[in-house]
Amino acid sequence: MKKGMIKATDAFERVVHWSLALSCILLFVTGLGMMFHSFNFIGNVMGGLRSLKYVHNFGGLVFAVSLVLAVRMWWHEAGKFEMPEDLEWMKAAGGYLWHVDNMPEVGKYNPGQKAFFLAVAVFGAVMVFTGLLMWFQPLSPGLLILMYPLHALGFVVLFAFFFVHLYLGTVGSPGSAPAMFSGWVTRAWAKKQHPKWLRETEESGSLEVYGEEKKEAHSAH
Amino acid sequence: MAEKIKLYDDSKCTACRGCQLACKQWNGLKAKQTKNLGTYQNPPTLQANTYMIIRFQDVEDDKGNVKWLFRKDACMHCTDAACVQACPTSALRYNKEFRIVGKDLDRCIGCKNCVAACPFEVPKYDHETDKVYKCDMCESRIVNNMIPACVKACPTGALQWGDKDVMMKAAAKRVKELGGDANIYGDKVVGGTHLMYVLKEKPSVYAGLNQNPHVPYSVLLWKNLLKPLSLLAAGGVIGGSFLHYIIHGPKTPDEDGQGSQAEGGK
Ligand code: SF4
Ligand code: SF4
Ligand code: SF4
Numbered sequence: 001m002k003k004g005m006i007k008a009t010d011a012f013e014r015v016v017h018w019s020l021a022l023s024c025i026l027l028f029v030t031g032l033g034m035m036f037h038s039f040n041f042i043g044n045v046m047g048g049l050r051s052l053k054y055v056h057n058f059g060g061l062v063f064a065v066s067l068v069l070a071v072r073m074w075w076h077e078a079g080k081f082e083m084p085e086d087l088e089w090m091k092a093a094g095g096y097l098w099h100v101d102n103m104p105e106v107g108k109y110n111p112g113q114k115a116f117f118l119a120v121a122v123f124g125a126v127m128v129f130t131g132l133l134m135w136f137q138p139l140s141p142g143l144l145i146l147m148y149p150l151h152a153l154g155f156v157v158l159f160a161f162f163f164v165h166l167y168l169g170t171v172g173s174p175g176s177a178p179a180m181f182s183g184w185v186t187r188a189w190a191k192k193q194h195p196k197w198l199r200e201t202e203e204s205g206s207l208e209v210y211g212e213e214k215k216e217a218h219s220a221h
Numbered sequence: 222m223a224e225k226i227k228l229y230d231d232s233k234c235t236a237c238r239g240c241q242l243a244c245k246q247w248n249g250l251k252a253k254q255t256k257n258l259g260t261y262q263n264p265p266t267l268q269a270n271t272y273m274i275i276r277f278q279d280v281e282d283d284k285g286n287v288k289w290l291f292r293k294d295a296c297m298h299c300t301d302a303a304c305v306q307a308c309p310t311s312a313l314r315y316n317k318e319f320r321i322v323g324k325d326l327d328r329c330i331g332c333k334n335c336v337a338a339c340p341f342e343v344p345k346y347d348h349e350t351d352k353v354y355k356c357d358m359c360e361s362r363i364v365n366n367m368i369p370a371c372v373k374a375c376p377t378g379a380l381q382w383g384d385k386d387v388m389m390k391a392a393a394k395r396v397k398e399l400g401g402d403a404n405i406y407g408d409k410v411v412g413g414t415h416l417m418y419v420l421k422e423k424p425s426v427y428a429g430l431n432q433n434p435h436v437p438y439s440v441l442l443w444k445n446l447l448k449p450l451s452l453l454a455a456g457g458v459i460g461g462s463f464l465h466y467i468i469h470g471p472k473t474p475d476e477d478g479q480g481s482q483a484e485g486g487k
């Protein structure tokens with residue numbers, strides 16, 4: 001690790017992120033294997049059509065647990081919009097689509113990330129809820145059948161958002177991915193993407209910089 | 222070969238249940254201990270080990286006379302079959318020759334989508350095998366030029382199997398003979414069923430008979446709209462991301478570190 005790198009995430013955050021992400025990808029793959037007959041081969045690759053169901057159902061349980069942890073962990077930082085700066089950020093589309101001179105300063109999460117977090121939280125919960133009902137079928141036929149289009153709707157949203165997230169977490173925003181691998185990002189990246197967070201944590205002394213002592217508040221070691 | 226249907230005429234049925242037994246026998250379905258619920262209808266509904274039952278029903282007419290009504294309850298073999306649309310593995314699929322809904326048991330993964338989708342509550346799930354079972358119109362028999370086992374066993378001619386047009390003519394003729402409320406059930410729903418009834422009474426008189434069966438709107442929404450939309454939306458995002466990358470470019474941290482290094486120096 002180079003001196004001066006900034007700590008953006010702790011190990012627990014990264015473990016939860018990846019258990020949510022990998023279980024989600026597994027659910028996409030097995031779900032596609034069941035939604036499209038032409039993708040049935042995915043089941044055969046996994047050792048039989050039946051594995052589609054088992055991997056999907058039990059992967060869903062891992063996803064459910066990860067989702068609960070993720071929501072509890074990120075809710076207070078990513079679950080609330082800050083007005084008016086978040087509104088201005090959205091009006092400027094985050095500076096992603098056209099040139100914006102005075103971007104409102106972004107904190108730990110920008111409104112796009114917050115929207116993504118909320119979409120995952122809400123539709124993730126829809127997926128878990130409808131999935132469990134389809135698995136155990138405790139409902140009357142008229143209600144039960146409604147769970148299928150809801151589950152499919154959740155897939156439409158999450159599958160599309162997944163690619164947005166993938167792009168903006170990698171090539172679309174260089175320097176972001178390390179936040180979820182090593183947890184350390186460059187100061188230049190933090191300055192560009194989350195200037196308000198950088199300034200505030202620096203002022204309060206809670207910012208961890210590699211090779212430097214924390215200024216105050218030695219609560220963690 | 223032509224499309225075929227099975228025709229059931231309740232006015233000729235004596236509820237001997239020879240068909241119910243023949244079905245068990247041909248399909249090798251074990252009997253389970255059942256309870257006497259005060260009716261000959263036994264078991265009370267279709268089961269994983271019972272692909273058809275004869276339903277028994279007492280109805281009173283205007284003069285207070287009690288009549289017995291019978292109905293053969295089994296898979297209707299819909300032309301637009303909700304179960305086929307919902308099945309993820311094509312375990313349920315159309316037989317191209319006869320247009321009936323056949324079943325490849327070894328492909329069934331026991332997801333119960335078909336159970337939720339069928340407007341007639343036909344497919345039944347079995348916990349032990351983790352699969353779903355229903356009448357397959359004796360597919361292994363009909364493809365070998367034999368008639369379904371239940372039809373073979375019927376002693377009164379209440380069950381017939383034949384080309385659709387021939388059967389439809391016979392049904393129309395029978396409805397005329399019977400007069401009154403007699404009607405054909407099945408030809409106008411779910412694209413036409415392949416188990417059709419000639420009923421003595423209006424369909425609404427028969428307990429448990431769906432008056433307006435159709436592929437659930439949920440299934441249509443799921444399969445015809447959301448399913449293709451999922452790929453379109455994801456494809457749009459991938460295409461959009463690529464365009465963003467080549468037109469606007471990624472959001473890169475300022476290389477000169479303007480301001481950042483100065484501050485970071487402290
Ligand atoms: S009656 Fe039900 S199980 Fe039979 S073909 Fe129609 S939808 Fe499928
Ligand atoms: S339970 Fe079996 S037959 Fe029914 S939809 Fe699922 S895989 Fe198809
Ligand atoms: S067609 Fe065959 S499987 Fe279907 S009810 Fe008749 S005997 Fe049973």
